Amino acid sequence: EPEVTQTPSHQVTQMGQEVILRCVPISNHLYFYWYRQILGQKVEFLVSFYNNEISEKSEIFDDQFSVERPDGSNFTLKIRSTKLEDSAMYFCASSVLGTPTAEQYFGPGTRLTVT
Amino acid sequence: GENVEQHPSTLSVQEGDSAVIKCTYSDSASNYFPWYKQELGKRPQLIIDIRSNVGEKKDQRIAVTLNKTAKHFSLHITETQPEDSAVYFCAAEGGGADGLTFGKGTHLIIQP
Numbered sequence: 001e002p003e004v005t006q007t008p009s010h011q012v013t014q015m016g017q018e019v020i021l022r023c024v025p026i027s028n029h030l031y032f033y034w035y036r037q038i039l040g041q042k043v044e045f046l047v048s049f050y051n052n053e054i055s056e057k058s059e060i061f062d063d064q065f066s067v068e069r070p071d072g073s074n075f076t077l078k079i080r081s082t083k084l085e086d087s088a089m090y091f092c093a094s095s096v097l098g099t100p101t102a103e104q105y106f107g108p109g110t111r112l113t114v115t
Numbered sequence: 116g117e118n119v120e121q122h123p124s125t126l127s128v129q130e131g132d133s134a135v136i137k138c139t140y141s142d143s144a145s146n147y148f149p150w151y152k153q154e155l156g157k158r159p160q161l162i163i164d165i166r167s168n169v170g171e172k173k174d175q176r177i178a179v180t181l182n183k184t185a186k187h188f189s190l191h192i193t194e195t196q197p198e199d200s201a202v203y204f205c206a207a208e209g210g211g212a213d214g215l216t217f218g219k220g221t222h223l224i225i226q227p
Contacts, residue, residue: 004158031213043151043159043204045214056213091158098213103149106158 002026004107006092012113016081021110023075023092032075033093082114117142119207121218129226134195136221138205139187147208148188154201200225
């Protein structure tokens with residue numbers, strides 16, 4: 001069964017550095033999402049992406065965040081200047097159609113640690 | 116925006132007993148309610164979902180009920196087994212939005 005994949009599984013970076021988290025959504029899916037989960041807390045929506053543009057973003061997704069679909073398979077989340085509070089698990093998800101028509105399937109996550 | 120409340124935060128049941136987790140939501144325009152199971156250090160996995168045109172959905176030992184009038188939905192797990200131990204998250208899609216709003220999670224512990 002196809003799954004969403006993410007790399008790296010763990011990223012450690014220093015405050016102020018830029019990081020890029022990578023995701024490969026399920027191949028026939030058209031909608032892509034990023035969520036984050038601070039340790040021990042709930043999953044929070046960051047952004048959704050469809051047809052090469054952002055379709056929705058939350059208050060968390062400020063100017064330091066950006067997303068890109070650089071090619072036909074990858075979907076990336078860039079954090080320009082990381083802060084300590086950006087430390088979290090970042091999940092990518094994809095769905096074949098938009099919510100609520102289709103289910104969202106999550107990747108295994110990238111644990112980002114900002115020191 | 117949408118707000119989802121989930122209770123209880125921790126639920127301990129004897130193996131073989133039933134478990135019920137409850138969620139409420141605030142946006143009456145929401146019409147999609149998935150449940151995810153997350154084992155320690157792993158991805159959230161969709162286990163069941165319900166859309167607003169039905170009141171109940173069942174898949175083997177798992178069922179979900181939805182009361183749109185009261186704006187609450189519940190997960191029911193019968194004949195619990197040790198492998199059911201995990202954190203369960205409810206979520207709601209705010210009407211017309213793509214992003215899911217999650218509850219805070221319920222840590223389900225199955226006692227042998």
